[in-house]
Amino acid sequence: MLMMDHTGMSEKKWSEVVNAIEEIAPDYDRINSLITFGMADKWRREVASKAGPDDVVLEIGSGPGSFAKRLDSRQVYCLEPSRHLAEFSKGIIDRDRTSLLQGLGERIPLADESVDKVFCVFSFRDFIDKPAGVSEMLRVLREGGQAFIVDVAKPPPGPLAKLLDLHVKHLVPKLARVAASPAAYQRLSRDPYRTFYDTYEAFGFTSVYEELLRKKGFEQVGTEFLTMKGATMTRGSKPWTSTSS
Numbered sequence: 001m002l003m004m005d006h007t008g009m010s011e012k013k014w015s016e017v018v019n020a021i022e023e024i025a026p027d028y029d030r031i032n033s034l035i036t037f038g039m040a041d042k043w044r045r046e047v048a049s050k051a052g053p054d055d056v057v058l059e060i061g062s063g064p065g066s067f068a069k070r071l072d073s074r075q076v077y078c079l080e081p082s083r084h085l086a087e088f089s090k091g092i093i094d095r096d097r098t099s100l101l102q103g104l105g106e107r108i109p110l111a112d113e114s115v116d117k118v119f120c121v122f123s124f125r126d127f128i129d130k131p132a133g134v135s136e137m138l139r140v141l142r143e144g145g146q147a148f149i150v151d152v153a154k155p156p157p158g159p160l161a162k163l164l165d166l167h168v169k170h171l172v173p174k175l176a177r178v179a180a181s182p183a184a185y186q187r188l189s190r191d192p193y194r195t196f197y198d199t200y201e202a203f204g205f206t207s208v209y210e211e212l213l214r215k216k217g218f219e220q221v222g223t224e225f226l227t228m229k230g231a232t233m234t235r236g237s238k239p240w241t242s243t244s245s
């Protein structure tokens, strides 16, 4: 595989991306809040409301726990490949209802048909192999269960797309430096968001996400904007009688 294409990235590039997120863990929420003008947590709350109290929920790519802490379902699984980020999230999530799993979305360590909802919140773009990840989501979902893929909005070519591109390329790295704590500022000799622009450019096409979901057997596939249209949520349902390809 090339370093990146529509459906995934090389393992070398992937390690770079995950290392960059690990570097900013303590400042992650502050940076995200600043670069999204306070919207990031609003989006997470909006998405978390899709999970019911009786649902068994899986979050793939839970990172420092910023989305998982917003879930109030009876049983939550947080799947995260980075030991460092999973460790960090322990101080944030509700340990009574939440189980931390180490691993990749491409190989989910859960049984077939064991969860009601799967969420990928700002993490699907980072998957090494997106088609494999979608097959796994379908496998672990119960019939009628739903998968949600949340990403930074990527409008079709035009003035808005240009504006967002400029924001991600030029403003985000500067804002990230401002939001980092003084200690991190010393440590972060390189731009911690250097990989964000790469993945923003390569991924986040909701048409690609929708096509993947349909191709793997999801139905009722569609995408909606979250508040202020700065993020998108693509969702699909597992058919009652599954027809995984």
Ligand SMILES: C[S@@+](CC[C@H](N)C(=O)[O-])C[C@H]1O[C@@H](n2cnc3c(N)ncnc32)[C@H](O)[C@@H]1O
Residues within 6 Å of the ligand: 018, 021, 044, 060, 061, 062, 063, 064, 065, 066, 067, 079, 080, 081, 082, 085, 103, 104, 105, 106, 120, 121, 122, 123, 126, 127, 128, 129
């Ligand atoms: C930008 S963070 C998102 C964290 C959190 N979900 C949020 O709402 O902010 C992306 C996370 O996805 C994880 N990740 C990257 N590749 C992954 C993969 N193949 N499978 C599962 N998680 C992955 C990263 O380690 C990182 O913690």
